[in-house]
Amino acid sequence: MFFTMTHLSVGKVAQRCGVNVSTLHFYEKKGLIFSSRNAGNQRRYASSTIRRVSLIKAAQQLGISLEEIRQVFDQLPKFAAPSQHQWQLMASNWQRQLEVRISQLQTLKTSLTGCIGCGCLSMQSCPLYNAKDKLAAEGPGPVLLQRKY
Amino acid sequence: MFFTMTHLSVGKVAQRCGVNVSTLHFYEKKGLIFSSRNAGNQRRYASSTIRRVSLIKAAQQLGISLEEIRQVFDQLPKFAAPSQHQWQLMASNWQRQLEVRISQLQTLKTSLTGCIGCGCLSMQSCPLYNAKDKLAAEGPGPVLLQRKY
DNA sequence: CTAAAACCTCAACATTGGTTGAGGTAAAGT
DNA sequence: ACTTTACCTCAACCAATGTTGAGGTTTTAG
Numbered sequence: 001m002f003f004t005m006t007h008l009s010v011g012k013v014a015q016r017c018g019v020n021v022s023t024l025h026f027y028e029k030k031g032l033i034f035s036s037r038n039a040g041n042q043r044r045y046a047s048s049t050i051r052r053v054s055l056i057k058a059a060q061q062l063g064i065s066l067e068e069i070r071q072v073f074d075q076l077p078k079f080a081a082p083s084q085h086q087w088q089l090m091a092s093n094w095q096r097q098l099e100v101r102i103s104q105l106q107t108l109k110t111s112l113t114g115c116i117g118c119g120c121l122s123m124q125s126c127p128l129y130n131a132k133d134k135l136a137a138e139g140p141g142p143v144l145l146q147r148k149y
Numbered sequence: 150m151f152f153t154m155t156h157l158s159v160g161k162v163a164q165r166c167g168v169n170v171s172t173l174h175f176y177e178k179k180g181l182i183f184s185s186r187n188a189g190n191q192r193r194y195a196s197s198t199i200r201r202v203s204l205i206k207a208a209q210q211l212g213i214s215l216e217e218i219r220q221v222f223d224q225l226p227k228f229a230a231p232s233q234h235q236w237q238l239m240a241s242n243w244q245r246q247l248e249v250r251i252s253q254l255q256t257l258k259t260s261l262t263g264c265i266g267c268g269c270l271s272m273q274s275c276p277l278y279n280a281k282d283k284l285a286a287e288g289p290g291p292v293l294l295q296r297k298y
Numbered sequence: 299c300t301a302a303a304a305c306c307t308c309a310a311c312a313t314t315g316g317t318t319g320a321g322g323t324a325a326a327g328t
Numbered sequence: 329a330c331t332t333t334a335c336c337t338c339a340a341c342c343a344a345t346g347t348t349g350a351g352g353t354t355t356t357a358g
Contacts, residue, residue, distance in 0.1 A: 065344075
């Protein structure tokens with residue numbers, strides 16, 4: 001090879017990813033990214049690190065924890081870019097999680113729509129109320145209370 | 150009124166909301182819920198507290214912080230159920246936030262789809278890459294590097 | 299060559315959202 | 329009545345996700 005794969009300084013990566021240097025140190029300690037060192041012990045990153053960090057940030061948006069991200073990354077090559085196959089596996093995996101998350105939020109939104117309709121003057125028909133309050137089976141209780149709920 | 154609005158013990162509320170008693174203490178300390186006390190200094194909650202807690206849990210699902218929730222709650226009556234108007238305001242507000250959040254996730258999902266297509270062998274066309282790496286304008290750089298990225 | 303900027307390690311701190319436990323009081327079942 | 333369960337306060341702790349700072353080294357720009 002005529003170029004080194006590991007030539008980006010930590011500051012450069014930080015700048016290009018829009019994160020702090022300390023965050024990259026942190027990610028490295030957590031095993032999410034990797035570096036080699038130059039003669040003066042400074043970190044040098046493969047350029048693929050930038051995509052790794054972008055992926056971390058993207059995945060965090062999905063509510064995926066750093067630990068989960070690490071587990072996925074552990075199946076990828078540390079320094080080289082992932083193969084197309086690996087990449088596709090990971091991406092479609094995350095897409096599925098994303099779909100689940102979206103549909104959850106949509107369910108919630110629908111619930112809120114129901115609540116807007118009901119004005120929540122009735123606890124019988126409130127989807128939020130009914131979500132968790134499974135123990136409400138203490139008998140109907142005072143009618144007025146239901147309306148005041 | 151012939152019934153008291155504040156008659157639920159902390160354990161009862163916890164049970165019906167599916168949270169720990171300590172969580173209710175915590176929420177109360179944070180100003181998210183309120184209680185009166187009986188003769189023996191034990192908390193007694195208005196029944197509307199159950200909906201408050203359900204709302205907290207629902208809003209957390211949306212990625213809304215407790216502090217933001219508190220700010221919304223601060224505009225509601227502490228013990229009574231919110232009026233229909235107040236309730237609708239809050240709900241539709243949260244619905245908007247929810248919509249934003251959903252569309253963000255959908256954008257991300259689309260990005261991933263693009264990535265699956267490209268196999269990310271090209272950093273030119275990778276949406277994840279392009280999301281943050283605005284500083285990539287250092288000239289094209291080695292062609293091979295782009296493919297290895 | 300020198301000064302500034304960037305980098306190093308390690309430890310402490312910050313924030314969010316709670317949980318756990320000690321030491322004691324109140325309420326409820328039998 | 330007595331015992332068990334629930335409750336009280338307060339403080340300490342936990343885990344995730346970083347940030348900040350001290351004290352020292354390396355790289356880079358002029």
